[in-house]
Each structure stands twice: as structure tokens, then as C-alpha cells.
Amino acid sequence: MSLHGMLSWLVVKCPWIPVLFLIPCCIIYDTIAFIRFRWASIFHSRDTRRHEERVQHVQEQVREWKKSGSTATMCTARPGYQSITLQTLKYKKSCQKIEINMPDIISIDTEKKTVRVEPMVTIGQLNDYLIGRGWTLPVVPELDDLTIGGLVMGGGIESTSHKYGLFQYICRMYEMVLADGSVVQCSRDHMTDLWVAIPFSYGTLGFLTAVDLDIIPFKKYIKLTYIPVEGLDNVVEVLEKETRDPANDSVEGILYSLNEAVIMTGVFTDECENWRLNKIGRWFKPLFHAHVKQFLKPEDTIPKVEYIPTLHFFHRHDKSCFWLVDYIVPFINHWIFRWFFGWTMPPKHAMIKILKEKFVPPNMLNQFVCQDLAVQFKHLKGLAELSDEMTKVYPIWLCPCNHLLTPEQEKFSMFKWNDLNVDFGVYGFTGVKSYHPVEGQKRFEKYMIDNEGFPALYAETQFTEEEFRQMVNLDTYERLRRELNCEGAFPHLYEKVSKLGRTSI
Template structure:
């Protein structure tokens, strides 16, 4: 049956992961404060341009991709296409500027969301959308997509980005915003590096408030769950955060939050949930099924990182003993396990494949179809909990061609993460196909970081590509230099079988 990772590997990996993350954080911080000593952004971009121009001579028909190792991706598959493509090294990991007048932060793509948010908070700011896992990079959130519990208000991560800079296939730098190269500005997000190499991103920032007033509301039927989620998402008082955790078909907790100042906080209701010995967020939230509706005040940084220690609810797969109170006191301070290191070990020693009953998928479907989505997941996986986050997929200032098939309506990200123990489980591939079919038939989308088995025709139905393909044609050498999106994210593409 292979090596018992939970028993032998992960306990050893845990302290290594902590050291790796700590060293990387402090090196990034030191690099930020000494950024003027190790070259300018323009000099680093020039090195990317030089490599692209060398490809024009040395490429021998190969298409380009970044040299970032496969194991550093959050995808659950090894990115085999990197073995056959022309790899371009992109050493761009600096925060370039915090412009307090324009309320913009400009960063290079390898900066992680965890580091950037801490840096902004230290300066009195934060981002409108802060995805929950610290290791996610800004480049990944732009090129692969990202959302979180404020996305019902601000939309996807790319919607808080005001400008992109790329190195195009001809080696030239292109700036894209709402007024300049606007077609590229709207086509670049979720293009997975198939339009050019991202070299900087300008992101809107907002004033930091120190606490989130968080209300937990339990629901005891699936209809109550959907009704409560819909009501709180569209509430006239404008919640800053809306999120749901579904524990079974009939039980869930819907959480809503508003950012507040220090003087608005009821001190006896403060919960510093980010402390190392505190219960993992999903475990803690489950208690409100018995406790009933409750209000707490959570330090904002703790709120942003609420899913970190439990990696949502995947950490028990690797460390099944780690949530008991003694383990939390002794080892909670070195959590979470870095998934990238886990990927490296899997790729290096066991081929990078997960168990056949492992599910790691996000499907974004219209609010009106969420009940059917929950029931489908229960029937074919029986994986619990499920994550629910409402999000807007369309921005009125964007091209009409980007309007979702379901229209300008509220969508919900339904996250299915974990091992299925159903005796009737059909296997990972057959289950994925059922999810994909459901998303296609209900005007939904599949998050592309995960595996996809869709045909090219199905993919083009789900992700209408008119704008994307027109940009590929307009940018010189783009079609020659980079694979199509489908050829890069499909299973055959990720295995390196479709990259020509």
C-alpha cells in the first residue's frame, strides 16, 4: 500500500516546513528593506526579456513556460509540460511600492499573499480580497484566479488589480490597464501564462481595521442553509465577509463579518483564534451547531489566516493526531505543513499522484443551483465539510464578452476537499466527470488549478475564449511562443502530451 505518510513522513516534515517558511519569510522581508541594493525592477525584467529573445534563436520550435518548479504549484498534478518546454527563469519577488496617495501597492509576481498582507498591515492597509492560504503568490492569483469571503463584494482577485505588466513573446514590455491595452488587461487573468510573462501587478489597497466582527449562524436544513447564505450575501447593510461551512446535508454554519475599529469592539467577546493552541477554524465553527447564533470579534490578521493551520480541513490527512489539545499546545506553533514541500516529496519519491479517492475541486455555480451541487457532492463523494463562498464573476466596466453564461448574478464557490470513504465511490476520474458535467449543465465553472478532464469543446463552452484568442492573435509571436490555455491545463497538457 506504500509508505504511511501520516505516520512516518509528515511528523518529520513538520519542523522542516516551519524552518523553510520562517527562513523564506525573513529573507523576503530583508529583501524588501534592502531592495535598492540588489538591482532595480527594470534590470530584473530586462533579464526576462533577454531570455525571451534567446528563445527566438534557441527555441527550436518549443513553446515557453516559467522555470518555476512543478512542486511549487498548488495543482495536484506534476506539471510534466515543463520537461519539454523552453523554461524562462523569472526572479521577481519584491514589493516595489506602496503608494498611499493612489491607494495602490505594486508587486512582482512571486510575492506571496501572506507576506504582502503582513507588510501592508504594518503600514496601516490591507487588500480588499485576501485569499486564505499564505503560500499563494500574487502571480498565481492573477494567472490562475483567486477569491475569498469578501468576493461577494469585490469579486475575484483580479478585479482588485488595476494594472499588469508583462514581457510579451517578442521580448517587449507591455502595460495593460483599463485604458491601455485594455483587451490584454481583461484577457490576462486566468490565462495561466499563455499570453506572456507577468512581471508586475498593481493592486488596490484599503485602510486596515483591526477587528472583524464575526457572526456565526447555524442552519439545520439544506433549504435554511441556502436561504441564509442568499440573504446575508445580498443584505442591504453590506457584509464585508460572507462564508459558509457545510458539515452535512442538513447542518451548516454561515458566517458574516464587518471590519470594525478598536473602539467598536466588545472586549469580552474577543477571540484571538490565530494563537497556536487555538482549535482549527473548521473544528471551532462546528461547535456553533449546538451553541447557536454567536457574535465574536476576531483580530483581522487572525481572520485572514483562519484556514491556515488546518489547511481548510486537509491537515488531518497528513497529521491525524495534530488537533488534540496537547498536540496543539506542543506543536501548533509550527503548523501548517507547507503543501509545496509535500508536493516535492510526492513528485520526487512517489510520482506525484494522490489517492484515487482524494477530491480537491472547486466549482463556481450560480447561487440558485448550490442546493443541487451540495446534494450531488453528498451522493457521489460524501466528503465533508464543504466550503461555500459567494462571489461576483462579472464587473460592469468589463467587456460584455466576459459575462458568465449564467448572467450577472451571484455565484458561489463550492469547495470539495478530502478523501471519500463511500463504498460506492466511482473513483476520482469518474467523479470528476460528474462534477464537470454538472457545472456545464448549470452555467458553472471549474477552478483550473485542479485537474480537468473536459474535452476541448466542453472547455470552450465553459470558458468562452473570444477575447482571449483575439489577444493571442494581436500580440506578435504569441501563438508561436505559448500553448493555448486548454492545452496547458488539461490532463494531457499537464502531463506534457499536448504541448507542441
């Protein structure tokens, strides 16, 4: 057997062995990134000249591309393995790569309550920086490695999204380099159509170079109430009731089977009842999804309350990437592992992606499902039943989200959004032998089209172009592409996100 064959066997059969061996590399990488970021935020914050030079560098590259008469479309030079999406980004090979080396926080304005950042800043870095100054973001997506650019262009959500909407709704201003090398800034009141069209455009309208984000005061704790619920109808009812309750700052649910869930509601506070304090982020603590499951007791359905340090709460799903790391390190929640090695988790996403792309045969992942599907409450039950019938993957993440566009802005939006939606996150290997990834995905997608829902586009999609157009309204997007000369400069959105489309780039 060749070395590659042996490594491939090891990665498939015992993925935790290579992962544990590579963890020191991840720690070194993270430490260097941390020192570099701290250095930049201490010595270069408010140094807007550095940012301007970087924008000029992007402009020069775009102008050179234009001058060269190249027929290849442009994309960011960020290697595909660094992107959180589980897709292999093959389109990068045929595109002209533009370096967007922009990893810094530019400035914070506590009067206006905004922070200006470059697109490669990660959500983990930004949140640490803000919390150190007594602030945070209204929406702090899970997984520290997500970048601001990726969250704007590809969408972001958190358990506060029922109140503040998706990540894009906390973005006041976008700065972009366009296909002709010029720079524009758009906001809610200036070039509103572009401001609405940038989110979910996946870098197909221009290169993002800066974003102004809303900030809110940081409160030290969240008072979290765990509500165990039995019966799917009750799950939908309780989740909807709590979502519509304005007193809740945070609402999410974890569905452990078709009939059992724990719905969690939270209120941020500076006060804490010490006897109820649970520092869930300490290295030896159980994984969050396992901790929450303990509240599912048929004989005791009374809601329980805990106070959790807010920073720990923000990272609650990070350690096991919801529940995905459990597949790679099956003993991650064992107390011996937690006490001795819990601090090393999670493994770096980029490392797992490299191992996957180099050593895992594609058919090994046929049983793997990774979908975020947004539906209105009235269609949640049907979606849960469909998912159960096809995949039996559990747990499932339930995260309500709001759509906060005014009617004036709404007319530029890609999505028809009539009411509050719930993100239904299916992540895991299905044990259903008859599950077929393409057919399964198509059934999910048909359910979305028939019920005015939409899947998150970072995952693989099987939409034909016609189906894709049925789901989204591309009028404003395509008008802007014509006006901003994007044709030939950037792939079309459908080409970039869809499996069928990507094969044609």
C-alpha cells in the same frame, strides 16, 4: 524492501512521521525567506531599478528563445512542487523554462491607494507588509504561500469576494513581457481586452512581471457572527440573503453535512468588546473548522458573535489548509499536539507535494477529491446533492463571489456570468467505494456546463476541447494570442489546464 519502498510505505501509512521530521527544514526555509524578504523590503523598497533589471532579464531570455528558433513553448521556471495546485506539472519538462526571479514589493502609493508588486511575492508576505503600514488588500486569499502571479493567472477568492469580486478585480494594472520580448502595461482603461483576458490565462499570453493592487485601510478586528442553519434549502436561502446584504464585509459558510451548515458574516471594525474577543490564531487554539462546528447545536440555533483579530481571521484556514492537513496529521486538533506543536503548523505545501510526487503511488489518490466549483445560488442545492451522492466529502467550503466587470469590459470575458456565484470547495478523501475519479469529475463538469457554472482550472479537469469551449468563450483570448504572436510561444490554455490537453503538449 528497497529504501524507496520503505519510505513509500511510511508516507502512505503514517504520513505524519516524515512530515514531523521534515518540519525543522520547513521552519529554516521559512525563516530564511522571511529574513530575505524583510531585508529587501527595508533596503530595496522603492528601488525601481532593481525591478527594471529583472524585467530586462526576462526580456533577454525570451529574445534568446526566439533567436534560437526553438519549437518548445515557454513557461515559468518555478518548480512544479512549489505551485499549490495538486497536479503534477509534467508540461514543465518539455517547455523552455524562463526564470521569473521577482519576489519583491516595488512601491506603495497611499494617495492612490495602490501597491506595486512583483509576481513571486506571496500573499502572506504582502499582507504582513501592508498591515505593518496600516493597510491591507480588499481580497486576502487563504494560504500564505499563494503567489500574486499565481492568483492573477489562476484565480483567487476570499470571503470578501461577494463585495470586491475575485482577486483579479483588485488588480489595476498588469505589466507583462510578451512573446516578442517587448513589455506592455494594461489596465481597466488601457488595452482593456488584455486586462480582462490575463486572469485565468495561466501564463499563456505572456509573462507577468508586475501588478498594481488596490489597498484599503486595515481594521484591527472582525465582528464575526456564526449562524447555524439546518436544512439544505435554508442553507442556500440564508447564504444568499447574507451575501446580498451590503452591511456584510465578509460572508462564507462551512457545510458539515447535506443538511447542516454554519454561515459566517463579518464586519471589519476597530472597536472590540473584550469579553467576546477570541484570538483564534494563537498556536494552541482549535482548528477553525472544528471551532465553527461547535456552533452547530440542534437545541440552540441562535447566532453567536465573536470579535477576532483581523490578522488571525486572514489565516483562519491556513493552519490546516482548510481541513486537508487533518488527513496527514490526524491528531492535529488534539489539545496535547496543539499546545506542544501547534506553532509548527501548517507543514509547507511544497514539502507535502514533494512527498506525494516521490512516494505516493498515483492510484492511492483515486479517492481524493479537490474541486472548486462556481455556481449561481439557484444551482447550489443541486450541486450539493450531486456532491453528496457521489463523494460524501465534508466539510465543504461555501464562498460567494461577485463579478465586477462593466458591460464594456464584459464582452472580453471568458466566462458567462449572469449573477452572484458561490464557490463550492470539495476537498478531501471520499469514503464512497464506488467513486471513480474520472467519472466523478466528468459528472461535476457536466453539471457545470448544464448550469452555467465553471470549475476552478487549477484542479484536474477532464473536459474534452469541445466541452471546454462550451464552458468558456475564447474569442478574445484567441484573438489576442494571434495578435501577440503567442502561438508557438506559449501552450494554449486548454493544453495547459486540462488533463486530456496536457497529454498533447
